Amino acid sequence: MIFARDPETSCRWYTEHVLRLESTALQVDSGFWFVEVDGVEIGFHPADDERNPFGASVVAYFATGNLSTHREELLAAGARHHRGPLVIDGGRSICQLVDPFGGIFGLDGPP
Structure with a gap:
């Protein structure tokens, strides 16, 4: 679950630029949006300053x-650098980016 000020826009951006999928975003109710990839659901929930403040998610x-x-493509699509890239075990690298809406996410894969 990603808490966002604008769940629809966030869901569509992640679907297109991070997941690289054709738009399959669906609105469930109450402003909640999700995209499902290989049986895994990624939810975009309206931020709630009292219960789940923006930026407080994992x-x-x-x-x-x-x-x-992929990192360069995301930077061109409006993301900003946050941390890394760092080389970790097994020939993998990780980095963190800030999406255009202020949320932080990471990439993990071969350099």
Whole structure:
């Protein structure tokens, strides 16, 4: 679950630029949006300053086949650098980016 000020826009941006899918975003109710990928549901919930403040969620990492290329594409699509890239075990790299809406997410994959 990603808490967002504008769940629809966030869902559509992640679907297109992070997941690289054709738009399959669906609104469930009360401003909640989700996209399902290989049986995994990623939800975009309206931020609630009292219960779930914006930016207080965990950092989700998305697998990618080429971290450097995907990172550059995301930067061109409006994301900003946050941390990394760092080389970790097994020939993998990770990095964190800030989406155009202020939320932090990560990429994980071969450099």
